[in-house]
Amino acid sequence: MPSLSAPVLQFDEPQLKHINDKLAAMEPQQILEWASTTFAQLFQETAFGPSGNVITDILHAQGISVPVIFVDTLHHFDETLDLARRSQERYGFNLHVFRPEGCETRQEFIAKYGDELWKHDDVVYDYTVKVEPARRAYEQLKACAVITGRRRSQKGDRASMQVVEIEKGTGLVKINPLANWSFQQVWTYLRANEVPYNTLLDQGYKSVGDYHSTRPVKEGEDERAGRWAGQEKTECGLHKDYFAMRTAFLARKKKEQEQQQAISPLTAPVA
Template sequence: MSTPSLAERRERQLAHERDRAAHLAHRAEISRTRRTTPELRVIALEAEDRFADGDTDTLLSWVAEEFGDLTAVACSMADAVLPHVVARHIPWVDTLFLETGYHFAETVGTRDAVESSMQLTIVDVQPRQSVAEQDAQYGERLFERDPALCCQLRKVEPLTETLGGYEAWITGVRRDDSPLRADTPFVTWDEKNGLVKINPLADWTFDRVLDYAAEHDVILNPLLNDGYPSIGCAPCTRRVAPGEDPRAGRWAGLDKSECGLHT
């Protein structure tokens, strides 16, 4: 197969951007009103039982019908498997990327590649303060002195504010991530954020994620093949040794294994 010319690649990109703009315009025309918190809680509790033994595609077909464009996908850009799976059911789904200001260059590159090639609408979720502003208020390298506060300021609070406009959010949490996630349900009620939480890959293994990516030519963060099975902010992520827990490289040496988004 010949390599596309620069003009062909540019035309493909323009067509991609036109498709995204057309979808956003259509979505604005059929804008839906968010249901109340009690209504959404009932839906979540019923679905938790219904999808206790979930099939990913069956679950996401229901999500598309039940929530439509009031669905958001959270993606760390360790890979694009989750948004790829979701976009097959909800094209141009809002995909939330937490722009913490501390990402690896490879992660930012993955984000850009995903936006330019997949049927997704990337939403950059920004903290209230830039890194410089945070340093001025709390001192430099807050991630070393108080990583919980740093995550709260740069991840948890911005995401909570953003999720307020949606009825459901979809995450890539898997049971094999860590012992703390071993009982992850496919559907649950997110009391903290006040919406339905969907975990369609809950029973997937890391190898299944990689196999799916290979089969569908899905973009992967190059760090996955460089000893980083779990990728967070650069200052707080190290390589993982063979046999270690996949999340052992997150906040290594600290009494911390979660950023607070899923706890």
């Protein structure tokens, strides 16, 4: 498990408000230029969704070199992994891949955690495949700021986000250059600039996550309606309170251990 050391807080609240007031009226190209000249340890964090692909293309067009963090949950669609390869080949960015701790393949994950962990305990699953690997990435790479593809038009917890946010408790700066864009603007940019994108978009998907919890979006549905359909959930944990997620994870693990200890005397062989 990564340490809990945090990057130095870059801005106080008045400064952050001032920055967001200025950036709110800027185009993504200007926001990314500001970010690249403001932060020495700047990374793009992406799962190669449509918004992330737009950001990668804009950075490349501006000649801005930003290394990429990709959290491979070991449960991505094959199409997503193929896109990661194609994107790296086209743009030549430095790619840092982080997977669940102690696992390099889906088979190793199943051997360690069992099959369909997301069904049995989605809190443990989200922390194990996304939150912990991402935190480990920030720690190992000494990231002080990450660029994300989040947009307000995706609704849910993202509807009220700012262009620049500071992660509670850690001080990590998150920059959202497409905060004001709609999905249509993203799609128009992808097609106009011949940007590589996930072929699942041609099959009705708009937001692509793990294969087991993503479906195509129906006509009239919100963009992220295909993620965790039927659940009261809009985020996987990457953009939630890290310490709250970690506390929930540790509580679940403790409960699981207590249950196992309670069962073991009953199943022990009689001498």
